[in-house]
Amino acid sequence: MYFCDLTFSSPEENLACDETLLESAERGPGFELLRVWEPMTYFVVVGYSNRAATEANLPFCKANDIPVLRRCTGGGTVLQGPGCINYSLIVRISDGPFQSIPGTNAFILKCHEAAFTALLQKPVELAGETDLAIGGLKISGNAQRRKKQFLLFHGTLLLQLDLSLVEKALLFPSKQPGYRRSRSHTDFLSNLKIPSSSVKSALAQCWNAWEPLPKIPQDEISRLASEKYRKPEWNFRI
Helix, strand or coil, X not given: CEEEECCXXXXXXXXXXXXXXXXXXXXXXXXXXXXXXXXXXXXXXXXXXXXXXXHEXXXXXXXXXXXXXXXXXXXXXXXXXXXXXXXXXXXXXXXXXXXXXXXXXXXXXXXXXHHHHHHHCCCCEEECCXXXXXXXXXXXXXXXXXXXXXXXXXXXXXXXXXXXXXXXHECCCCCCCHHHCCCCHHHHECCCCCCHHHHHHHHHHHCCCCEECCCCCHHHHHHHHHHHHCCHHHHCCC
16 A cells, blocks of 8 residues: 655645545556645535534634635534644455445444554544544544545544634534534544654554555646635535
8 A cells, every 4th residue: 555644735735635546546547545644724624515504613714714625525524723633545445344334434443443542552442433532532533435446535633633723613513423422522522642653653554554655646636626625616515
């Protein structure tokens, strides 16, 4: 599996990068990849089927210059920013555990559960369908998008995120996993408080991803960011 530590300066390019890499793998020749990236600025990301006005505090975000964007995968709405680390996996669907959405969730998150339990020396657990938690507190949310031959599975791990800003930038989610029990964002989320380098190493080892990605489709990423992820008709389409 290829490894790519690649962060763009703009949130739109970071979101476009994941979709572009998925489309590149699907178009062929196919490749499997682990990408890691760390956002430089704060922005809100709504899931593919979310309604921005229902999930984000739009007046607060506008007043504080926090962009509200939409990703190409499902899941809930999150605040991204300094103190988060993101990973993106591109894998072949033909491989056994990736044949279904639930099977993919379970396989990948069980791998991460074991990797981060070993790293942190404390139990990390799969919570709900797509979260990782420690002691009932969420440390990671994840989502996927599937094509015919390849899928994108990506997620965020909280390291040192300003949780008070999450409370201000996001509304209470329209859907919640049972284990949340209607807790506020600050009572539900938890930071790992470890270096991002430790997370990158754990993920690379987990997926045996060491070989550098030979080519970055920079022009495609920039074009998709401009034509889609910077467009209000995409970000506020619902």
